[in-house]
Amino acid sequence: MGEGLGAAAACLAWLAVAAPAQQPAAPVPPVEAPQPVAVPRPGNPLASVPTLAGVIDVQADDLSYDSVRHLVIAKGNVKVSRGTDSVSADYAEVDTAAEQVSAKGNILIQYLGNTWKGEEATYNFKTGEGDFGAFEAYAPPYHLTATDSRRLSPRKMELKGLMLTTCEPDDPQYSVRASSATLEDNRLLRAKNIRFQLGPVPFFWFPYMKADIEELANFEVTPGASSDMGVFLLTAYNYPLNDVFKTHTHLDLREKRGVGLGEDLSWKDPDGADYAGKLRLYYAADQEPWHDEKQRLEREDLIDSDRYWLHLEDRHNVTDRDYLITGLNYVSDPWMLSDFFDDEYQKKVQPENRVTLSHRGDRYTAGVGLNMRLNDFYGNVDRLPEVFLDFNRQQIFETPFYYEGENTLSYLGRVYPEDSEEERYEAFRFDTYHMAYWPTRQFGFLSVIPRAGYRGTYYSKTIDRRIVTNVVAVTNGSGDVIGTTNQVEELVRDGSAVWRSLPEIGMETSFKAFGDLYQGPTGIEEDEDLRHIAEPYADYTLRLEPNVLPEELWQFDSLDELDKRNDLTLGMRNYLQTKRGGGAHDLVFADVFTTLLVDPEDGEESFSDIGFKTEWRPWSWFSWDFDGDYNVQEGELDTFTTQVQLKQEDIFLLGVDYRYSRELREAVAGDLTLFPEQPWSARVYARMDIEGSNVEEHSYYLIRRTRCLGIGLGVRIRPEAAADGDDDYTIWFRIWPLAIPGFFSALGGG
Secondary structure, X not given: OHHHHHHHHHHHHHHOOOOOOOOOOOOOOOOOOOOOOOXXXXXXXXXXXXXXXXXXXXXXXXXXXXXXXXXXXXXXEEEEEEOOEEEXXXXXXXXXXXXXXXXXXXXXXXXXXXXXXXXXXXXXXXOOOEEOOOEEEEEOOEEEEEOEXXXXXXXXXXXEEEEEEOOOOOOOOEEEEEEEEEEEOOOEEEEEEEEEEEOOEEEEEEEEEEEEHHHHOOEEEEEEEEOOOEEEEEEEEEEEXXXXXXXXXXXEEEOOOEEEEEEEEEEEOOOOOOEEEEEEEEEEEOOOOOOOHHHHHHHOOOOOOEEEEEEEEEEEEOOOOEEEEEEEEEXXXXXXXXXXXXXXXXXXXXXXXXXXXXXXXXXXXXXXXXXXXXXXXXXXXXXXXXXXXEEEEEEOOOOOOEEEEEEEEEEEEXXXXXXXXXXXXXXXXXXXXXXXXXXXXXXXXXXXXXXXXXXXXXXXXXXXXXXXXXXXXXXXXXXXXXXXXXXXXEEEEEEOOEXXXXXXXXXXXXOOEEEEEEEEEOOOOOOEXXXXXXXXXXXXXXXXXXXXXXXXXXXXXXXXXXXXXXXEEEEEEEEEEEEEOOEEEEEEEEEEEEEEEOOOOOOOOOEOOEEEEEEEEEEOOEEEEEEEEEEOOOOEEXXXXXXXXXXXXXXXXXXXXXXXEOOOEEEEEEEEEEOOOOOEEEEEEEXXXXXXXXXXXXXXXXXXXXXXXXXXXXXXXXXXXXXXXXXXXXXXXXXXXXXXXXXXXXXXXX
């Protein structure tokens, strides 16, 4: 930004402009060409008009020629053009020798793809110089006006009384003003005596500024304050390098925590969805990495003032059938994201590192993946690598049988945080799973699908557990041996390689029963007809006891937990359907199911929990989903989750999320947005831990939209989360032109 960077930053701290501007058009140089003769217009004979110098065309309602002054005089709907440059006005005098136009009244000058408006101007097509007087111009997204102006060359303007705004210039709600300035290539602005105004009220002054006006639109600023961060100013400079790449440069100032610097590079396919991604580098010189004694004891071994996050995410469709997905994260400490990027932390507490390359065939999917821990203070199951080949369910030649299969080859390593007493273990594992199906229909309505399959898994290592009895001397208080005792100890070490076999048979059966409940309009929106579909189903599985039990295997994931199985799943799916928009629409879907253990072990109950899943879509503005498990033996819910959403276009959007897990957590969150696109809008969010009767967070965001400005004020409160045990407050403020919305700064978690 050159020598005016400080002024630009100070200005933008108030304006908080947020979106990248478009790339400027390349300047078009003047073109010299053969000299044509001006063509007389019908009704306006110009037999005595000489040849005009350069490629100049004069059109008007009335044309005449002053042979003494060598002027073409044009009146009414005048347009004088030379190549792509033109001057339109009510009246104009064209000097044929100097190639200069003097115009008056409703002037519109177009040159190098730009437009200038005024009431009186002179313009020279040959030199590009001119006196435009008062003018109005538009360089997206900005309107520019000046009380006086001169064009010094085809690329440079001299301006007096400049005003710049994204509002309508007649009554701008905010503006940047300068007593004098130069504008080069319609982009590079050098201005003196600068004032920043909200309406007619100046609020900031700076003596000089040098800036690219298109880059001014790329700044965003979020001032605020929080209990943990103190007063803060979050800034970002968002710049499009081309149609694919954009950069976001961050400079964040936090009173209590210090300075944060970051650079993001994002990319996206401009013609479709073939690729998209982001590279993020962020560093914070944290002055207070812990804010109380409890946090110091927890953090001091893993954290210091140098805190950072390196993040890469990318999705690339190499071909129509091949895609590469990458997600990499390296953080300085386990609390980096929760302190400075709370939104990312809420999505995933522990960031993952994985790379997957896949190929999708007509009947199969194959690929290779990598998953590993980059920070040793996390635990993980490393997969270095994991190769897979999966076969879709498909018909076997012309027979009535179908087949599907899964195959994986992995080198697995179970790693623990560096301060854990657990030790790393690793093994090669090859798993192959094959299942054959025989779909049949009995009695014309009953679907019966027998199946038979086999899963084989090779482990390069197993667990060898041995009980060792050691004779230990017993001493008295003086250290004299008075006897011995036996001490029993279990030794765990690597065992030999094994092949685990898991043959399996089973059968699934179901049928659908239909019943028409009503014919004609239902009164629910535009729906017609109403019917009920009941679908009872059963699924029996018999898996013999494997030759290797789970307790003999190193545990990496659920595959290693597989054991014998003999059970019958019973369930009922219900659909309440109507016709909406020319097709079937499920007003209500409900699935209730349980599992019967055919041969329960001692102490096991025959029936497992009752599971349920329900989706309600009665109206386009209302949805309600819930699912869970009911413990029959104890007569209590083990888990229950529900989400409700109500929306009315341009009026409100309400979402409620409730989650319950017995003996673990019970929480509810609500999010309400009012009048999302209206002049005044608001958002309220709250999250509560019901088990502890504790409100974890509540926040409020108020937005005022004027003709061209958005003004936002936000407050977030986390009770008893501050360093001193009081409530943690975060307050932030934003102003942005509605023509260029969007923010890339993260508030952090406090």
